[in-house]
Amino acid sequence: MHDILNVGEGEIRERPPQQHQVDVNGENIEHRDLLVIKGLTRVRESKQNSSRSSSTTGKARNVSSEDVGLVPEEGESSQLLNVKEEPEYIVKDLDMVLKHGQILGLVGVSGLGKSTILKAINLLFDSQYKDMYMVITEPSAEGGSNEKEILVRPNAQGGIILGKFSIGSISSNTGSGIGERAIDVHEWRRNVMYIPQKPPNIGTTAAEYIKSILQLDVFQSSQRRHGYGKSPSDIRHNKQDIIKDAIDLSIQWGIQRELWYEGPFNLLSGGEQQRIFLSIAMALNPRVLLLDEPTSMLDNETSSCVERSFLGRKNIIIVTHNVGQQQRICDSVIQLLPKGKYTLLR
Numbered sequence: 305m306h307d308i309l310n311v312g313e314g315e316i317r318e319r320p321p322q323q324h325q326v327d328v329n330g331e332n333i334e335h336r337d338l339l340v341i342k343g344l345t346r347v348r349e350s351k352q353n354s355s356r357s358s359s360t361t362g363k364a365r366n367v368s369s370e371d372v373g374l375v376p377e378e379g380e381s382s383q384l385l386n387v388k389e390e391p392e393y394i395v396k397d398l399d400m401v402l403k404h405g406q407i408l409g410l411v412g413v414s415g416l417g418k419s420t421i422l423k424a425i426n427l428l429f430d431s432q433y434k435d436m437y438m439v440i441t442e443p444s445a446e447g448g449s450n451e452k453e454i455l456v457r458p459n460a461q462g463g464i465i466l467g468k469f470s471i472g473s474i475s476s477n478t479g480s481g482i483g484e485r486a487i488d489v490h491e492w493r494r495n496v497m498y499i500p501q502k503p504p505n506i507g508t509t510a511a512e513y514i515k516s517i518l519q520l521d522v523f524q525s526s527q528r529r530h531g532y533g534k535s536p537s538d539i540r541h542n543k544q545d546i547i548k549d550a551i552d553l554s555i556q557w558g559i560q561r562e563l564w565y566e567g568p569f570n571l572l573s574g575g576e577q578q579r580i581f582l583s584i585a586m587a588l589n590p591r592v593l594l595l596d597e598p599t600s601m602l603d604n605e606t607s608s609c610v611e612r613s614f615l616g617r618k619n620i621i622i623v624t625h626n627v628g629q630q631q632r633i634c635d636s637v638i639q640l641l642p643k644g645k646y647t648l649l650r
Contacts, residue, residue: 335403336439338619339425339496339592343434344398345644346417346424347391393644394420400638402592407620409630411649412640418623419501421640422594425621426498427458427489438495438591452483456495459486490522497590501597501623503581506569510580513569514550517584518543550587554580557609574601582610586617595622599629 394417402408410418424431438456487495506513517523551564557579563572569580578601585593595614599607607626611633614620624630630637637649 335405337401338404339402339438339621341398341400341425341433341436344400344421344424344431344436345396345433346394346420346429346431348394349430395424395640395646396644398646402619402621403635405618406635407614407618407622407633409634409637410621410623410640411625411630411637412646414625416640416642417644418640419596422498422596422621422623426493426496426594428498440591455484457484457486458492459488490520494522494588495591496594497585497588497592498594499582499585499596499598501578501600502574503569503577508568509566510564510569510572510584511547514547514584514587515543517588518546523588546587550580550583553586553613554583556613557583558606559583575603575606578602579606579610586613591619593617593620595620597623597625599626 398421400408410421412418420429423429425436436457440454440456441451442454508516551561554564555561559576559579563576563580569577572580578598582595582598599610602610607629611629614622614633622634624634638646639649640646
């Protein structure tokens with residue numbers, strides 16, 4: 305596979321894949337592609353279309369099999385009147401690659417579409433793609449220590465599609481040793497999980513909320529088989545282990561255990577809600593986390609604790625306005641520019 309970079313003025317160039325990096329000790333560190341997005345495009349909608357779209361995708365609501373992301377936000381507040389003669393692009397022909405074991409940052413001034421990109425990857429918005437897939441490894445049919453690569457794409461025909469979803473023609477020539485597979489939208493969201501900046505309005509306790517999530521069919525099936533959400537050696541069959549992991553992680557971030565069981569979640573402070581919601585997502589262990597300003601309500605000391613957990617986990621795409629955070633945790637950074645353009649900072 306090749307990395308495809310947009311250099312900000314519409315020019316796209318390819319470079320040979322860099323499969324390994326070398327650390328200070330001279331040891332090879334493998335960074336294979338994990339999540340690949342090619343040609344992501346979204347046009348700003350008119351206010352009329354925006355309200356119609358938000359009624360289709362739904363506002364934050366009770367947990368159901370349609371909400372795996374964990375919960376979709378309301379429509380973007382930045383939706384503007386559409387220019388009919390010349391479409392106004394939020395993002396145009398965006399190519400991005402998240403590699404295994406890395407954190408990719410999305411930066412730029414407010415209103416350029418950083419949150420929109422995360423939602424589009426999570427299939428919460430009408431968007432167009434040339435291609436989008438995860439690269440996973442599975443034990444080969446021969447058994448032993450042999451593994452094979454699988455390209456996993458969301459199935460545009462399966463599950464419940466919210467709004468319009470289109471993927472261009474996809475070549476079936478994947479090369480030697482690489483297979484293909486399609487999964488439905490719910491399974492995609494379980495593996496590529498979007499966490500909004502502001503948690504949804506949850507009227508139950510945090511403990512009841514995470515239990516309700518684990519009752520969803522997509523999480524039940526992930527616990528029963530070697531699925532996409534976890535590697536075979538990391539699958540937890542006991543739901544209590546996931547709940548314990550979430551609570552223990554939140555305690556590391558300064559949350560008192562009692563807050564999980566006392567009073568409704570929506571009466572906690574913004575910082576408490578943000579940490580608990582994020583700890584749930586981390587404990588569910590998706591292949592990729594899409595994080596929208598996850599520490600915006602936290603003080604510097606607590607943010608540092610959360611960042612250390614991110615560095616221990618990796619496989620994250622994060623929207624941040626915090627320049628220090630970007631420098632501390634991001635391996636690569638994409639900066640969004642006006643008129644749907646972007647550039648790779650590093």
